[in-house]
Amino acid sequence: MKRKSFREMECPIAQTLEVVGEWWTPLILREVLIRDRTKFDEIQNALGIAPTVLANRLSTLVSHGLLERRRYTHSPERFEYVSTASARDFRPVLDELARWGEKWTPSPGQGSPN
Amino acid sequence: MKRKSFREMECPIAQTLEVVGEWWTPLILREVLIRDRTKFDEIQNALGIAPTVLANRLSTLVSHGLLERRRYTHSPERFEYVSTASARDFRPVLDELARWGEKWTPSPGQGSPN
Numbered sequence: 001m002k003r004k005s006f007r008e009m010e011c012p013i014a015q016t017l018e019v020v021g022e023w024w025t026p027l028i029l030r031e032v033l034i035r036d037r038t039k040f041d042e043i044q045n046a047l048g049i050a051p052t053v054l055a056n057r058l059s060t061l062v063s064h065g066l067l068e069r070r071r072y073t074h075s076p077e078r079f080e081y082v083s084t085a086s087a088r089d090f091r092p093v094l095d096e097l098a099r100w101g102e103k104w105t106p107s108p109g110q111g112s113p114n
Numbered sequence: 115m116k117r118k119s120f121r122e123m124e125c126p127i128a129q130t131l132e133v134v135g136e137w138w139t140p141l142i143l144r145e146v147l148i149r150d151r152t153k154f155d156e157i158q159n160a161l162g163i164a165p166t167v168l169a170n171r172l173s174t175l176v177s178h179g180l181l182e183r184r185r186y187t188h189s190p191e192r193f194e195y196v197s198t199a200s201a202r203d204f205r206p207v208l209d210e211l212a213r214w215g216e217k218w219t220p221s222p223g224q225g226s227p228n
Contacts, residue, residue, distance in 0.1 A: 003137045004137075004162075004163075006141070011141075011144070011212075011215075012211070012212040012213075012214075012215030012216040012219065013140060013141065013144055013208055013211045013212045013215060014141060014215075015215040015219035016211045016212070016214050016215035016218075016219065017137075017140055017141070017211070018219070019218075019219065021137060021140070022137070023117045023118075023131075023135060023136070023137075026127060026131055026135070027120070027125075027127065027128060027131070030125070030127055048118075049118075065218075086217075086218040089214060089217065089218065090214055092210050092213075092214075093207065093210045093211060093214055094127055096206050096207045096210045097126070097127045097130045097131070097207060098125075098126040098127045098130070099126075099206075100126075100130050100203060100204055100206075100207055101125075101126030101127060101128075101129040101130035102126040103200075103203065104130075104133075104179075104200040104203065105126065105129035105130065105132070105133065
């Protein structure tokens with residue numbers, strides 16, 4: 001089922017979800033912003049995410065200006081994804097998601113996001 | 115494509131997303147918590163969401179204890195969804211999502227969530 005876009009909604013929550021609301025995307029930002037994993041292969045291994053899904057989510061984040069795609073080796077060609085100011089300003093959202101999860105979800109949600 | 119569950123991940127962000135991370139769910143919580151719309155039909159009309167999708171998302175929120183389902187008329191049978199303490203404690207997440215959207219997304223994301 002194709003999901004409906006929130007782009008036309010006049011609500012800043014909907015606008016934010018249009019950028020970061022897809023399944024996996026907040027965890028990708030967690031890897032980059034909190035765990036300092038920026039390389040495609042690192043993120044993919046850490047999350048156990050399908051490479052095609054990861055490539056799709058990263059492309060969305062790059063197109064909205066949260067990440068910058070940089071080649072770090074030529075042969076083989078490999079890319080990393082560096083956070084911009086707008087991604088770093090998403091950290092408080094991740095912190096609130098972690099706070100809520102620690103308080104209201106059962107274990108195994110008792111670890112730290114750090 | 116069936117999405118992967120985050121239930122086994124030992125991270126409170128992942129645990130939170132398992133509950134509220136599906137497409138539409140944060141906007142449903144916005145309706146209940148911020149706009150005070152609790153009736154199924156009100157929420158459905160406000161969001162323009164397919165009834166089957168709304169029923170699915172509400173069922174997930176009820177099963178995780180964020181909402182309580184209450185019948186408010188018998189004939190026809192109609193239900194409303196009342197927030198619990200755990201849902202009300204999600205408000206800071208919505209506020210952070212709104213703050214980020216106001217700052218980093220273009221219009222029409224310039225309205226207020228209230």
